[in-house]
Amino acid sequence: MRTALSIAGSDSSGGAGVQADLKTMTMNGVFAMSAITALTAQNTTGVTGILEADPEFLKKQIDAVFEDIRPDAVKIGMVSSSGLIKTIAERLQHYKAENIVVDPVMVATSGSRLLEEDAVDTLKKELLPIATVITPNIPEAEILCGMEIHTEEDMVAAAKAIYEDLGCAVLLKGGHNINDANDLLYTKEEVSWFKGKRINNPNTHGTGCTLSSAIAANLAKGFDLKISVQRAKDYISRALADMLDLGAGSGPMNHAFDLKDEWKEEA
Numbered sequence: 001m002r003t004a005l006s007i008a009g010s011d012s013s014g015g016a017g018v019q020a021d022l023k024t025m026t027m028n029g030v031f032a033m034s035a036i037t038a039l040t041a042q043n044t045t046g047v048t049g050i051l052e053a054d055p056e057f058l059k060k061q062i063d064a065v066f067e068d069i070r071p072d073a074v075k076i077g078m079v080s081s082s083g084l085i086k087t088i089a090e091r092l093q094h095y096k097a098e099n100i101v102v103d104p105v106m107v108a109t110s111g112s113r114l115l116e117e118d119a120v121d122t123l124k125k126e127l128l129p130i131a132t133v134i135t136p137n138i139p140e141a142e143i144l145c146g147m148e149i150h151t152e153e154d155m156v157a158a159a160k161a162i163y164e165d166l167g168c169a170v171l172l173k174g175g176h177n178i179n180d181a182n183d184l185l186y187t188k189e190e191v192s193w194f195k196g197k198r199i200n201n202p203n204t205h206g207t208g209c210t211l212s213s214a215i216a217a218n219l220a221k222g223f224d225l226k227i228s229v230q231r232a233k234d235y236i237s238r239a240l241a242d243m244l245d246l247g248a249g250s251g252p253m254n255h256a257f258d259l260k261d262e263w264k265e266e267a
Ligand SMILES: Nc1ncnc2c1ncn2[C@@H]1O[C@H](COP(=O)(O)OP(=O)(O)OP(=O)(O)O)[C@@H](O)[C@H]1O
Pocket: 016, 107, 108, 109, 136, 137, 138, 173, 174, 175, 176, 181, 182, 183, 196, 197, 198, 199, 200, 201, 204, 205, 206, 207, 208, 209, 211, 233, 236, 237, 240
């Protein structure tokens, strides 16, 4: 069985973070493991507390995984602060990890900061350049490239600027657009659009975590990046279409839908 590791924060309400990652990876047919960067006390209405792991303990978790069950892919979500980012980058390079998907999580859907402001530079210098692909949403991409994004042309220009600055493929997510949910993949070879019909579901807590984990799971199974992104997009559309409605705020997606074997198959 193929394997994947989520390096991310815990979401007590189960919709985002490590909990979303493990559900998504399992549904996509890989064995899922975790190294937790931070505990959050969180629900659909917001984050009420954050307790970071210390970098030495995060290192122990990553070492425990790599020295026993080497992951075929690694997804990285909430990294919280510079010390944790440096530890992750150093360990992944040490183990020559492959298929690294970084979701540069900065602010939760509810508005709480999940990355310290002064850690953005460390993220850009140390972690993003070693990624196979990064998956910023529009506000995150604006911070990474310093330009405003209003149109699809702006999305192409921003993804190009980030690619040229950091050297990693960029999947710029359009989930924050009003009318559609079109994502743009910018790689060394080509620019591809993944067109998505916007599903009228306000419960989008954890969409970014789910998409990046589904990409990692499909890379782990041997699909190339473009196919992995398409399969991940199909997965998230299916999960959103279930219209689960839990909690008072932006609720989580359903992952426990009837499983088709095609979600699990390897390349
Ligand atoms: N209402 C929707 N209908 C269809 N697809 C959506 C919808 N909302 C988001 N998506 C898709 O979900 C994925 C995640 O996108 P989004 O831009 O919402 O990420 P994010 O802001 O990082 O998520 P998070 O809310 O977890 O921080 C993208 O593929 C996006 O196109």
